[in-house]
Amino acid sequence: MCLAIPGKIIELVPNQAHLGTVEVAGVRRKVDLGLLVDDMPVPGDWVLIHVGFAMTKISERDAAEQMHLLQMLGETEQAIEEVRGYGLDDSGSFRSMSSGTS
Amino acid sequence: MAHGAGGKASRRLVEGLFAPLLFANATAPLGDAARISTDGSSIAITTDSFVVKPLKFPGGSIGELAVNGTLNDLAVSGARGQAMVVTFVLEEGLPTPVLEAEVRAMAAALRRAGVVMVGGDTKVVERGKADGMYITTTGIGRPMPQVRIDAQSVQPGDKVLLSGPIGDHGITILLARGELDLEADLSSDTRCVLPLVEAMVEEAAPGIRWMRDPTRGGVATSLNELARDCGLSIVLSEEEIPMRNEVRGACELLGLDPLHIANEGQFLAVVAPEYADAALNALHKTDGCEDAVVIGEVRAEPACAVLVTTRYGGSRIVDMLVGDPLPRIC
Amino acid sequence: MRYVDEFRDPELITKASEEIYRLADTGRHYRIMEVCGGHTHAIYRFGLKDVLPANIELIHGPGCPVCVLPMGRIDDGLAVAKNADVIFAAFGDMMRVPGTHGSPFEHKARGTDVRIVYSPADALQLARKNPDRHVMFFAIGFETTAPSTALTLMRAKMEGIRNFSIFCNHVTIVPAIRAILDSPDMRLDAFIGPGHVSTVIGCRPYEWIARNEGKPVVTSGFEPLDLLQSIVMLLRQLKAGEARVENQYKRVVPWEGNRAALKAMAEVFQLRPYFEWRGLGFISQSALKIRDEYAEWDAEQRFPIPGTRVTDPKAAQCGEVLKGVLKPAQCKLFGNECTPEHPIGALMVSSEGSCAAYYNYEHRKAALVTSISSVA
Numbered sequence: 001m002c003l004a005i006p007g008k009i010i011e012l013v014p015n016q017a018h019l020g021t022v023e024v025a026g027v028r029r030k031v032d033l034g035l036l037v038d039d040m041p042v043p044g045d046w047v048l049i050h051v052g053f054a055m056t057k058i059s060e061r062d063a064a065e066q067m068h069l070l071q072m073l074g075e076t077e078q079a080i081e082e083v084r085g086y087g088l089d090d091s092g093s094f095r096s097m098s099s100g101t102s
Numbered sequence: 103m104a105h106g107a108g109g110k111a112s113r114r115l116v117e118g119l120f121a122p123l124l125f126a127n128a129t130a131p132l133g134d135a136a137r138i139s140t141d142g143s144s145i146a147i148t149t150d151s152f153v154v155k156p157l158k159f160p161g162g163s164i165g166e167l168a169v170n171g172t173l174n175d176l177a178v179s180g181a182r183g184q185a186m187v188v189t190f191v192l193e194e195g196l197p198t199p200v201l202e203a204e205v206r207a208m209a210a211a212l213r214r215a216g217v218v219m220v221g222g223d224t225k226v227v228e229r230g231k232a233d234g235m236y237i238t239t240t241g242i243g244r245p246m247p248q249v250r251i252d253a254q255s256v257q258p259g260d261k262v263l264l265s266g267p268i269g270d271h272g273i274t275i276l277l278a279r280g281e282l283d284l285e286a287d288l289s290s291d292t293r294c295v296l297p298l299v300e301a302m303v304e305e306a307a308p309g310i311r312w313m314r315d316p317t318r319g320g321v322a323t324s325l326n327e328l329a330r331d332c333g334l335s336i337v338l339s340e341e342e343i344p345m346r347n348e349v350r351g352a353c354e355l356l357g358l359d360p361l362h363i364a365n366e367g368q369f370l371a372v373v374a375p376e377y378a379d380a381a382l383n384a385l386h387k388t389d390g391c392e393d394a395v396v397i398g399e400v401r402a403e404p405a406c407a408v409l410v411t412t413r414y415g416g417s418r419i420v421d422m423l424v425g426d427p428l429p430r431i432c
Numbered sequence: 433m434r435y436v437d438e439f440r441d442p443e444l445i446t447k448a449s450e451e452i453y454r455l456a457d458t459g460r461h462y463r464i465m466e467v468c469g470g471h472t473h474a475i476y477r478f479g480l481k482d483v484l485p486a487n488i489e490l491i492h493g494p495g496c497p498v499c500v501l502p503m504g505r506i507d508d509g510l511a512v513a514k515n516a517d518v519i520f521a522a523f524g525d526m527m528r529v530p531g532t533h534g535s536p537f538e539h540k541a542r543g544t545d546v547r548i549v550y551s552p553a554d555a556l557q558l559a560r561k562n563p564d565r566h567v568m569f570f571a572i573g574f575e576t577t578a579p580s581t582a583l584t585l586m587r588a589k590m591e592g593i594r595n596f597s598i599f600c601n602h603v604t605i606v607p608a609i610r611a612i613l614d615s616p617d618m619r620l621d622a623f624i625g626p627g628h629v630s631t632v633i634g635c636r637p638y639e640w641i642a643r644n645e646g647k648p649v650v651t652s653g654f655e656p657l658d659l660l661q662s663i664v665m666l667l668r669q670l671k672a673g674e675a676r677v678e679n680q681y682k683r684v685v686p687w688e689g690n691r692a693a694l695k696a697m698a699e700v701f702q703l704r705p706y707f708e709w710r711g712l713g714f715i716s717q718s719a720l721k722i723r724d725e726y727a728e729w730d731a732e733q734r735f736p737i738p739g740t741r742v743t744d745p746k747a748a749q750c751g752e753v754l755k756g757v758l759k760p761a762q763c764k765l766f767g768n769e770c771t772p773e774h775p776i777g778a779l780m781v782s783s784e785g786s787c788a789a790y791y792n793y794e795h796r797k798a799a800l801v802t803s804i805s806s807v808a
Contacts, residue, residue: 002470002495002576002654002784003357003431004628006435025351025433027286032553034583035693046435048631048684049355051431051523051573052283052551053580055631056690058435062683070444070657073451073664110773282550283557341442351433356524356550357783413442414449416479416656418793424773425537428524429550431577432469432498432784 004050006058007031009043022049109319109362109423113327134314135179137245146181148172149240155233157200159278161270161289164237165207167366170294171317172241173215177296178313178369180249180303183215186241188222193232204235215294217241246300248307253331255311260400261378262336263371265298265385266291266393268321269349272363272427282356282429286348291367298391302371305384309377315369319423322361324370325408326422336408338398338420356429361410361420363427372400435683439655440478448660449483455667462488464666465756466624467609469496469784470654476793478656488663491756492789494608495626497572498525498782499754500709501601504740506531509570509599510539512735519545519562521555522570529781532742536570552584552598559588559596566595568731571602576628578602578720579693582700585722585729599731600722603707605629606637607718611709613645617757622666624659625651627681632697634689635677642675653681700726710744710778711751750777753786760787767795 007022013030020041022031032053033040039057041047047054105111135148152168173183188208192201212219270291277284295315303310312332316324321343325336345360353360373381378396385394404419411417456462466472472492475481481490494500510531513520520536527537527548540546545565549555555569571581581598588596605626612618625638630651638649648669652662662680669676679685700723707719722730731737744750747765752758760766760779770776772788779785783792 002468002473002626002628004576004631004654005355006433007355008434024355026346026348027284027351027355029282029284029355032551032580032583034587035579035690035696037692048628050576050628051580052553053583055576055628055693056684056686059683063435063438066661066680066683067438070448070661073444073447073661074454281548281554283554284550347433354433354436412479414445414483414656416445416482418476418479419795421792425528428527429548430525430783431523431550431573432473432496432525432782 004048004055006046007049009041009045009047011043020054022047022054024049109323109425111425112319113422134175135181135243144245146176146179146243146245147240148175148179149238150175151236151238153233153236154275156278157204157234159290160274162292162366163204163207164235165204166211166292168237168239169208169211169215169217170292170366172239173217173294173296174315174366174369176241176243177294177299178251178315180251180313181243181245182296182300183217183241183243185218185220186212186239187220188240189238190222190224191232191236192224192226193234194226194229196234201235204237211294215296246303246307249303249310251310251312253312253328256328256332256334256372256400257311257374258334258400258402259375260311260372261375261396262325262338262398262400263373263378263381263385264321264344264395264397265295265368265370265391267344267346267349268316268365268368269345269353269360269363271366272320273349273352275364277352284352284355286352288346288348291365293367293390295367295369298385298388299369301384301388301391302381306373306377306381309374309381310371311374312372313369316365318364320360320362320364321370322359322408322420323422326420328372329406329408332400333405335401335404335406336398337401338408338410340410340412342395342397344393344395357431358427358429359420362423436655439653439657441657445483445656445660448657448664451664452488452660452667453485455664455671456485456488457671458487460487462622462667462670463491463620464488464622464624464663465491465493465612465620466652467493467495467605468624468626468629469499469782470627471624471652471659472496472786472789473784474654474656474659476789480656480659483660484663491620492753492786493612493756494709494712494754495574495605495629496779496782496785497574497577497601497603498529499750499778499785500603500608500711501529501572501778502708502710503531503742503744503778505601506536507533507740507742508737509568509731510536510544511738511740512568512599512731513539513544513546515735517566519547519558519565519567520570521547521549521558521567523550523572524548525782526570526572529778530775532740552581556584556588556593556596559593563595566597568597568599570599573602574605574626574629575602575632575697578701579632579690579696582696585700585726586696588729589726594728597729597731597734598722600701600720602701602720603709604703604718604720605633607715608709608712609638609641611712611715612755613641615755615757617752618755620647620756621670622647623649624662624666625649625677627652627654627658627685630679630681630685630689632690632693635679635685635687636689638677642677646675648675649677650680651677651685653684699723708741711754713751744777748777750779753779760790761795763787767791
């Protein structure tokens with residue numbers, strides 16, 4: 001129920017309204033686009049393929065946003081620790097040095 | 103059917119039934135080829151059957167497989183193939199041009215390898231049997247004196263070498279059957295690996311502990327057999343394992359593990375660490391072996407297991423194949 | 433491979449792992465269930481447990497359609513196929529699943545015409561190409577797969593292809609999750625929500641888990657970074673004492689689901705009043721059957737069905753493992769009588785069943801004491 005792979009639509013099959021040829025790392029297969037009738041993909045779009053059917057279009061924007069979030073992981077924490085190291089508390093004001101952490 | 107797929111069931115059949123009844127006199131663990139002595143000379147001998155469907159596929163055909171496969175078994179046992187005999191089991195109604203094409207393919211493969219066919223036999227069975235044709239070849243060869251293949255000589259620290267990208271043959275066959283409606287620019291990698299083995303032997307003979315051609319059952323099955331035979335662990339580095347894009351794509355799409363897919367033109371070698379560089383360099387200088395690479399090493403633990411590790415520290419055990427690799431949707 | 437390789441980046445995986453170590457409260461033991469068999473498989477395949485702290489326990493859920501299929505249904509499907517003219521078409525996953533008188537492959541060896549297909553569309557194509565034979569597609573899967581079966585049936589009806597039928601075993605995921613939460617032995621902190629099922633049903637169907645049960649749910653992708661990011665999101669919620677449904681798999685899962693897919697399902701299927709789940713017993717409103725408008729393509733209406741019911745051997749503790757109460761290795765039969773080569777229970781049969789996954793990927797690793805470092 002879970003094996004679904006991203007593939008790129010290479011072309012729509014002429015005379016077969018609901019079929020497209022999809023390519024995954026150089027492997028090609030005809031895929032049924034019938035579940036995407038509300039927003040039909042065009043050649044160049046990426047779709048998620050499961051048992052020979054396209055389940056959704058892949059959002060390049062969401063993928064990029066996710067990669068960005070992953071790259072940022074831990075960086076907020078690091079920034080906060082760096083700030084603490086200056087003797088600043090979280091609001092940006094100086095603490096008295098005796099109670100500060102190093 | 104699982105008994106022919108090359109993995110666990112095959113091994114049980116061989117070890118549980120054939121070996122005690124037929125191979126009781128064998129002095130060494132079952133390898134790719136056997137050695138017999140006659141009049142003081144040592145001869146290597148091996149046999150293999152070929153039952154592939156379809157008979158012809160991108161990159162080759164059953165005839166070529168039948169010649170190369172047996173020569174490869176001899177090569178990885180450390181022997182140069184010299185002569186072969188062949189048996190054909192043909193299905194009634196097989197078109198003559200098909201048979202002729204296979205015989206020509208075999209003749210060409212033999213010529214390329216400098217090996218002679220010295221005899222054979224043919225039988226015909228009724229329509230519906232033999233999938234067109236089955237071919238069995240038996241090859242004899244002269245052992246290379248500098249080579250000593252012995253799983254027991256494998257030690258922790260030894261390097262595992264692979265001659266080139268995996269999965270080409272098995273995936274080509276899967277696609278050629280047409281049941282899955284997939285297309286890709288892929289061909290079988292069938293070839294005689296003797297020149298490659300010879301190149302490696304020339305530079306690194308004293309360090310070569312073990313070799314095998316990972317046919318049915320793939321790299322995973324061959325290395326599991328080694329792990330069991332030597333009682334040690336084989337640890338592979340996933341990112342080092344060479345694979346064509348299309349093989350990767352097909353495996354991801356179908357949920358297959360490339361390590362279980364058959365190869366017909368590759369070989370594995372376990373080499374002492376001080377000889378690994380020499381072995382690799384020798385292979386790189388040989389035609390068609392530019393992608394040879396160290397894919398892993400031997401360790402003491404976990405005993406009798408093959409492990410695949412990732413750069414980020416994840417690992418998984420890879421077992422022998424059970425039955426044929428099956429596409430999955432889950 | 434695009435949209436795959438980026439999410440397997442080793443540096444980012446290490447970074448995500450470090451963030452998880454930072455977030456996980458060392459005084460706390462987290463029990464997180466991944467519902468979906470595909471997630472179980474991914475966790476093992478990518479060795480993700482090796483990059484998680486010991487106090488995060490991943491519990492494998494029942495989202496494996498092969499695992500929860502009662503043996504009697506396989507027996508029934510194969511009984512229909514034994515009728516000489518019927519081609520039994522199914523996914524590769526089904527081929528080695530044991531029925532009472534053998535698996536589909538074993539039936540094939542004895543003469544039943546059994547074929548592997550990658551898609552229900554391929555099964556329909558078999559019917560087109562073999563007009564004098566009947567093709568019966570043995571359909572399994574949750575809501576990820578059901579819409580494809582539905583569309584295939586709609587196409588069969590439109591084209592008037594009469595030598596085709598479906599033996600329908602589709603089940604729905606939410607009742608399975610409910611059964612887990614209703615189980616008295618269960619104690620879970622959070623869920624890694626189904627990934628591909630959610631591309632069809634969206635994220636709303638899980639809101640009751642957060643609202644009524646107070647457990648966070650994050651619908652997750654299947655690559656290592658997807659799963660690790662989902663765990664980060666769950667830990668953040670748990671730390672803040674929150675319980676919400678979040679969508680980690682945004683690039684593919686629409687919050688509202690896929691309307692066209694849901695429509696196709698509604699056109700072709702209706703809910704069965706109840707259905708037996710292997711290991712979980714009878715669950716109401718949890719499985720799909722084909723509507724009367726498509727009766728001609730319903731194998732259960734075209735052919736006499738024996739209605740076989742098979743009980744699992746008492747010693748097999750599949751139910752408890754399915755519900756996450758027991759670990760695979762804790763079942764008495766695990767690794768002895770029950771292995772992938774001769775499976776007794778369903779969890780050992782499917783490669784994503786918890787027992788098979790654990791056996792294939794893990795059980796001998798326990799001997800390895802030192803951490804594994806890169807080899808080449």
